[in-house]
Amino acid sequence: MDYLPLFFNLQGRSVLLIGGGDVGLRKARLLVRAGARIALISHEVHPELEELLQEHQGQILGKDYAPQWLEGQAVVIAATDDQALNEQIHADCVAHNLPINVVDSPALCTFVFPAIVDRSPVVIGITSSGKAPVLARLLRAKLETWIPTRYSDLGQLAARFRDSVKARFSNINQRRKFWENTFQGTVAERVFNGQMQEAEQLLQEQLDASDAAEPVGEVYLVGAGPGDPELLTFKALRLMQQADVVLYDRLVSKEVLDLCRRDAEMIYVGKKRDNHAVPQPDINRLLVEQAQAGHRVVRLKGGDPFVFGRGGEELEELKMAGVPFQVVPGITAANACSAYAGIPLTHRDYAQSVKMVTGQLKNRTSELNFAEMAHPNQTLVFYMGLHTLELIVEGLLENGKPPETLIALVSQGSTPEQRVLTGTLADIVAQQEKAQLPAPAIIIVGEVVALQPQLAWFNTSD
Incomplete structure (x- = not known):
């Protein structure tokens, strides 16, 4: 392990920032989120950074760095492009036992800024020890998608009940079990759905009845x-x-x-x-x-x-x-299978509406309104209709759909076994008798099928 992960409490503490450009601004945004007061040294100051200083009780100490500015600082950050100056700041901080970060210079850092997933009070830091920062950012992006933003609300709810739970359970294992059930159960789900009042009420009820009640x-x-x-x-x-x-x-x-x-x-x-x-x-x-x-x-x-x-x-x-x-x-299968087959369900030139229909016909006789389905400029999608394909085709033809109407069968859509069979109402039954595409499959009827040869992208071969 190249670095020991630590979290600094900077609430109300002064942090020395040397460099007021774009890089300094990025670091300043993080610092003020953590409650730090920024003491800045820089010849030029980014306008947004100047606003941050005003809003968060920061100050500009001067234009030129000097060792005396280290006095009383909790952390030091050098965001300059002057290598000699960066080396001097690093040496002075080491001499004063002050944590120092020189941006983009791992050799001059006693600590590094991780990629951060902020669900305060839950905070996750990811670092590549300065060796692959882009990889750390990619991992952060994955975690951002996996961890609901409302974990922040869940952590704050737990903080409000922490003392009550501690008073209710004297045994640490009992407390741990209670919190595990809370964080993985119905209380957490209420929080994730934004039902904070219900979550708090439910948590109180579970705490009050923790000895007697069965889990919900x-x-x-x-x-x-x-x-x-x-x-x-x-x-x-x-x-x-x-x-x-x-x-x-x-x-x-x-x-x-x-x-x-x-x-x-x-x-x-x-x-x-x-x-x-x-x-x-x-x-x-x-x-x-x-x-x-x-x-x-x-x-x-x-x-x-x-x-x-x-x-x-x-x-x-x-x-x-x-x-x-x-x-x-x-x-749903209509969206997924059509997309993976390269058949848009709607298209300005071909179809302005979509009708989803069950092909599971009771007692093998059709109860479907085929007359309504015969209207032009719409796409029909039949679910579970492979075994009644002939009845579906007959119903459409008998109610005025032209024999040359395009139709596609998409079997096992979105999987590696996906197969697509296209034809017309006149020939699709004979084609399927020969091809024997297996279920599950959906049936797509409409002029949008004409786009399939040029838009097909998944599971195709040259």
Whole structure:
């Protein structure tokens, strides 16, 4: 370890900054955020830096550096392009046992500025020990996306309850367990949703009933997208990694399942046509039972849970049972498969509306309004319709869609196994009989399919 990570408390303390240009300004912005008072030495001062000094009780000591300016300083930062001056400042600081940072000169630093993820009171610093600052910034960018900004609110909530929790639990292990449940449970989720009043009330209730009450469970209805794990939302990933129990469908890819918490109980409740591993009423009952047992339950559905996913039915059951829940949307198959196939669902020249339709026809007879679907200038997307492709084509043709209307089948969209078959209403059934593209697949009907050959980008070969 090249550096020992330390955090300075600079609230109300003076920091000597030598150099008032762009680099000095960047350092000054960080310093005032940490509550420091800046003492500046510089011949020229950036206008914004001058404003910072005025707003945060800083001062300009003079134009030229002298060792006496080190007296009373907590930290020293040299942001000049004068190598000889930088070396002198470094030597003087070492002699006075003062922390010194010479910008972009690791050899002249006794401390370095990390890349910072600020979720105060939670602060994360990342350093490459001055060897690869761009890499440190890239890691910071990743952490910024993984850590919700409301972790700041969660930390502040914990600070308000810290003394109460300490008084309630004399044993450090009891306190640790209480906080672990808080930071990973329903209180934290209320905070992340911006429900601060509810979070504070719930935390107080859990603290008051900590000896007697059973832990409160919750259900997270999460859209897993079409298969590519990189299409998951940040919130979906966070909830998947903290769930105690995961109920998942057949269409959830292995790659997505691998991102769930390793020790979570995994329950398969998938459905195929005419073959339901677990009937829907039993799935509803399982969700209620697992949540009432105090578990955090992720109900993981392929695509989006509210687009032909029966998510509404499951939430109705949870609502009647008094089980709290959240919904995390996913990228539905129409959006993902069309994008990965290079078929825009709307286009100024071809289609001004999109209609999403279930192709799962009851008793193999059509209850769909094909007459409405025959209107021009719209794109039709059929879900779960591969096995009824012939009926769909017949219905469209019988209601006035021209035989030359373009159509595409996108099988296993967004995965490495994706295949796309294009044709017309006149020939697509014969093409599919020969190609035998497997389910799951969506069917796209409309003139936008004409763009597929030139816009296809994923899983193509020369």
